[in-house]
Amino acid sequence: MADTEHSYAVTVTWTGNTGAGTQSFRGYERAFEAAAPGKPPIPGSSDPAFRGDPARWNPEDLLVASLSACHKLWYLGLCAQAGIVVTAYTDSAEGRMTEQPDGAGQFTAVTLRPRVTITAESDAAQALALHHRAHAHCFIARSVNFAVTHAPTIVREKD
Template sequence: MASNHRYEVTVTWTGNRGGGTSDYRSYDRDHEVTAGDKPALPGSSDPAFRGDAARWNPEELLVASLSQCHMLWYLHLCAADGIVVTDYRDVASGTMAQTPDGGGRFTEVTLRPEVSVAEPGMAERAAALHTRANELCFIARSVNFPVHHEPTIR
């Protein structure tokens, strides 16, 4: 069943201190990401690039998107296979290499899901489903760098 899904967000820059972008240090990187009636997501650039550490940066959001997508596929696969997940937590990390021209790219992301299952007999099957979740994850299939998995099953 092939179909297309469209996603629309609005990104609004809120960092004009009055002088616009008259020079590199004259403006904030603050912005808001909105979609429909959902609460606004406060964004900025990474603090290494003059951003506000209290706001989400695009790099964190990319890592979060990979983690969320993997978790949602994983939970679906577990439910379909009769594996009862009682807790799920992922401490994910990503590595971005900056290039001499100031650009950069992600070189890898590692997901570290900590999963609790209802019965010890479910643990082996639960661990195996991480591979399939990665194969199905829309976001993981869309990136050009490896997404590694280091799951722990309890």
């Protein structure tokens, strides 16, 4: 079977020109809007540590959210195929980034902490094991050059 290629078109528009453009480092906002056809825009900014608006999504938040969402989507699909009924899923994901003295930096790790509730009839051991398969299939995790680990918790509903 041949590989299938997918493409994703996103437009990021800087909305932080306060009237003088980038005449000075402190004279502009880091605000932007990310948009894709047919989807609501995402208001963004830089991280507050880099003069950003804490009320807006920053690229670092979006990267961690992408890893978490990708894992969740694979996991739910694998559970459905395996006959494991998931009734709730929440992930408290956390990313770690290191910044060098010159301002450059990179993510060094992301830890996913999904808390998954399954029905009493579902196999908890298999539900736990499927996190490894989800991780192995996640497009985003397979595309980054830092460790993405997971520490799942499986909770069974009462009979």
